[in-house]
Amino acid sequence: MKTIPKGELFRELPSVDELIHTPPIAELVRAHGATAVTDAARTVIAQLREEIGSGLLDAASLRVALDGIHPAIEAQVRKSLTHSLHPVINATGVILHTNLGRAPLSESVFDHIRDTAGQYSNLEFDIGAGQRGKRDVHVDRLFRRLLSEEPAAPVSTIVVNNNAAAVLLALNTLAEGGEVIVSRGELVEIGGSFRIPDVMAKSGATLREIGTTNRTRVGDYEKAINERTRLLLRVHRSNFEITGFTEQPSTEELVKLARQRGVPLMEDLGSGALVDLQNFGLRGETTVLDSLRAGVDIVTYSGDKLLGGPQAGLLSGRSDLIAQMRANSLFRALRVDKLTYAALEATLLAYVRHDFESIPTLRMMNLKKEEVGERAGRLAAAIESKKMQAIVIDGESVIGGGAAPSSVLPTRLVALTCADLSADELAARLRRSDPPIIARVEDGRVLLDLRTVFPSQDSLIAEAIQRIA
Numbered sequence: 001m002k003t004i005p006k007g008e009l010f011r012e013l014p015s016v017d018e019l020i021h022t023p024p025i026a027e028l029v030r031a032h033g034a035t036a037v038t039d040a041a042r043t044v045i046a047q048l049r050e051e052i053g054s055g056l057l058d059a060a061s062l063r064v065a066l067d068g069i070h071p072a073i074e075a076q077v078r079k080s081l082t083h084s085l086h087p088v089i090n091a092t093g094v095i096l097h098t099n100l101g102r103a104p105l106s107e108s109v110f111d112h113i114r115d116t117a118g119q120y121s122n123l124e125f126d127i128g129a130g131q132r133g134k135r136d137v138h139v140d141r142l143f144r145r146l147l148s149e150e151p152a153a154p155v156s157t158i159v160v161n162n163n164a165a166a167v168l169l170a171l172n173t174l175a176e177g178g179e180v181i182v183s184r185g186e187l188v189e190i191g192g193s194f195r196i197p198d199v200m201a202k203s204g205a206t207l208r209e210i211g212t213t214n215r216t217r218v219g220d221y222e223k224a225i226n227e228r229t230r231l232l233l234r235v236h237r238s239n240f241e242i243t244g245f246t247e248q249p250s251t252e253e254l255v256k257l258a259r260q261r262g263v264p265l266m267e268d269l270g271s272g273a274l275v276d277l278q279n280f281g282l283r284g285e286t287t288v289l290d291s292l293r294a295g296v297d298i299v300t301y302s303g304d305k306l307l308g309g310p311q312a313g314l315l316s317g318r319s320d321l322i323a324q325m326r327a328n329s330l331f332r333a334l335r336v337d338k339l340t341y342a343a344l345e346a347t348l349l350a351y352v353r354h355d356f357e358s359i360p361t362l363r364m365m366n367l368k369k370e371e372v373g374e375r376a377g378r379l380a381a382a383i384e385s386k387k388m389q390a391i392v393i394d395g396e397s398v399i400g401g402g403a404a405p406s407s408v409l410p411t412r413l414v415a416l417t418c419a420d421l422s423a424d425e426l427a428a429r430l431r432r433s434d435p436p437i438i439a440r441v442e443d444g445r446v447l448l449d450l451r452t453v454f455p456s457q458d459s460l461i462a463e464a465i466q467r468i469a
Contacts, residue, residue, distance in 0.1 A: 004059045009052045012062060014069070016041045024070040032077055040076035044069060088436045089457050093411060093449025095364050096401025100438065102304045102311070103401075104360040105343060109310070112346040113339055123338045136326070138341050142348040146274055147289055147316060155292060156322040158315050159303075159344065160334035164199055166300040166313030167268055169334055171203035171231070173325045174264060174298075178230030179208040183216035183248065186235035196235055196268075205230065218249035218257055225261050232258050234267045234296075236286065251286075255295035264297040264321060271401070272301020272314060274351055280365040282399070282407045288316055297321060303340075305401050308361030309347035310340050360454075365399070365409065367451050373412035375450045375458060380414050382462040387419045388469040397451045409451070416446040418469065426468065433464040 019025050019041045020034070028037045048065060051057045057065060065072075088100060096102045116123075126133035136158050143157035160166050171180060180200060187196050187209070200207050208229070210220040221232060232254060251267070258265035273287045285306065291299045298321055303312030313334075315325060325331055347359065356362045373392060380390040395413035418426045423441045430437040430446070437460075440447040450458065 006052055009057065009059060009062055010049065012066065013045055013048055013052075014066075016045060019045075019069070019073065022070070025073060028074060028077055032081065036077055036080060037073070040073050040080055043076050043080075044072045086435070088438055089461060090452040091437055091439045091448040091450070091461065093395070093397035093413070093440070093447075093451050094400035095361060095397065095452055096305055096399055097438075097452070098401050103308045105310065106308075106347065106350060106358045106360060108350065108358060109343045109346040113342045116342045117338055121338060123341065135335070135338075135341060139344050139348060142345065142352060143314075143316060146348065146351055147292055154319045155316055156319040158322055158326055158331070159336050159340065160313040160315070160331070161336050161340075162311055163268070163270060163272075163300055163302040163313040165334040166315050167196070168199050168203050169313075169325050169328060169330055170266055170298055170300060170315060171200055171205045171233075172330055173328045174266070174321065175203065175205035175230035177204060179206045179226070179228045180231045180233050181208045181210055181221055181224045181229060182233040182235060183211045183220070184209050185211065185213050185216055185248065186233075215247040216249070217247060218253040221249070221254065221257055222261075225263060229261075229263055232263055232265045234265070236267065236269045236271070251291065251294045251296065258297070259295070264318075265295070266298040266300070266317075267291050267296045269299055269301040271305040271307075272299075272303075273306040275356070277306065277365070280362060281409050282365065285407075292316065303344055303347075306361070306399075307347065308359040310343035312336055312340055312344055364397075364451055367409075369410040369412060372449070372451050375455065376412045376414045376448075379448070379450065379458055379462055383414075383416075383465040383469070385466075385469045388465060389417045389419075390465075391415050395447065395449060397449055411449055411451050414448040414450070416448065416465070417444070421468075429468045430464060433467075435460065437461055437464055 016038060020029065020038060025037060025041065048057065048062070051065075052062065090097055090100050092100075094100075122133070123138075124133055124135045125131075139159060140157050144155060147155050147157070160169055182196070197207050206228075208224050210216060210224045234251070234254060254265055269286060269288060269291065271285070273282075273285050274289070276287060277283075277285050288299050288301060296317070298315060298317035301307070301314050301316075303309040303314055307314075315322060350356070350358050356366070376392045380392050384390045391414075393413050393415050395411050396408040397411045398409070399407055416426060417423070421429065423444050423446050426446050427439055427441050430439055437448075440449070448461065453461065
């Protein structure tokens with residue numbers, strides 16, 4: 001069979017202008033507008049060009065593609081006019097899955113956002129005084145209640161858009177033009193290749209490294225303090241551990257040194273738990289109150305990790321230092337909007353009420369292995385078929401999100417194998433479900449951990465698997 005040159009195949013492609021004036025596409029233009037339809041036509045034609053160029057389309061397959069070009073453009077129009085961000089089912093067992101949006105929010109958050117963002121609110125208005133107010137008062141009052149167990153000094157809290165911004169603001173305010181002392185074992189890199197030294201450089205402060213990767217003593221801090229020292233910084237190793245021949249000073253030792261030398265001590269907790277998480281299966285996680293009670297001057301942490309709220313960077317600590325940060329022009333550039341304040345206020349009120357069950361992150365952490373196992377057993381029974389084998393096995397859930405790297409939660413998993421699909425193919429089919437189901441693949445099986453699946457979604461998983469099988 002004669003091979004047709006690619007140049008001739010390219011000439012078979014219609015122009016966008018030709019397509020726009022064909023009756024089916026003209027109808028799309030009337031329904032959705034010329035801009036959206038023209039863009040869709042260009043995308044489809046560009047894709048065909050690419051497939052011809054790469055050798056994926058020959059003359060016969062190009063004719064088939066051209067016969068279906070009108071439906072392809074219509075599908076592209078629909079795709080371009082629908083949301084790209086949409087819900088997925090997290091069956092990975094990773095509670096704070098960064099790629100899947102980290103902490104899911106509580107129902108009270110949605111209610112509060114709907115009430116305050118769907119109309120005007122008192123975001124920056126003091127109703128009593130009838131004049132402009134400060135937006136951070138809405139959450140600072142709640143943080144004062146949650147962090148008021150006799151810390152070393154009166155505590156204030158401000159909010160920026162994420163924890164990297166919180167660290168940047170604190171360093172720029174307290175140490176610009178001076179030195180910040182930090183252990184080499186704490187020069188961490190967080191997600192997205194953001195590194196503590198890089199953030200420090202942007203802040204205008206100079207990094208002063210001390211100790212070694214595995215061993216740093218309080219004497220190393222003391223020797224490094226000089227007339228240019230502006231801050232002692234401790235960075236929580238939230239996404240890794242150093243074990244074996246290690247040493248680091250206690251928080252109390254660093255607090256004592258900071259007081260003696262008149263230098264503020266800042267701790268970047270990263271995850272930032274507001275309650276003791278031992279009851280939720282996590283050990284060794286320092287809470288914000290632990291640090292403040294010990295005498296740390298400034299604590300920075302995230303809103304969407306162990307706190308279980310919206311993405312935010314939180315700075316809690318000495319009121320005089322927080323006031324300096326609030327006065328920094330950088331604070332305005334990093335501040336958050338009414339949606340974040342509403343979400344954070346609703347989350348904090350749940351803490352004040354001790355309603356931890358309403359916070360999805362804490363509720364998932366608190367699930368017992370037996371509870372997950374009961375649901376896993378019901379799901380396995382519902383999807384078992386000639387093609388699909390589903391068994392329940394022991395496994396482990398993780399916290400994720402760069403939090404509690406050594407903590408695992410015992411769980412029960414549904415392990416799937418399909419007669420005519422590999423594990424990777426089955427996982428891909430699940431991702432193409434509506435809504436997409438994100439699972440783990442291990443040892444040639446697809447694993448579903450219902451710890452991170454909302455109970456109302458169990459039936460959606462069963463239906464999706466039954467369709468695949």
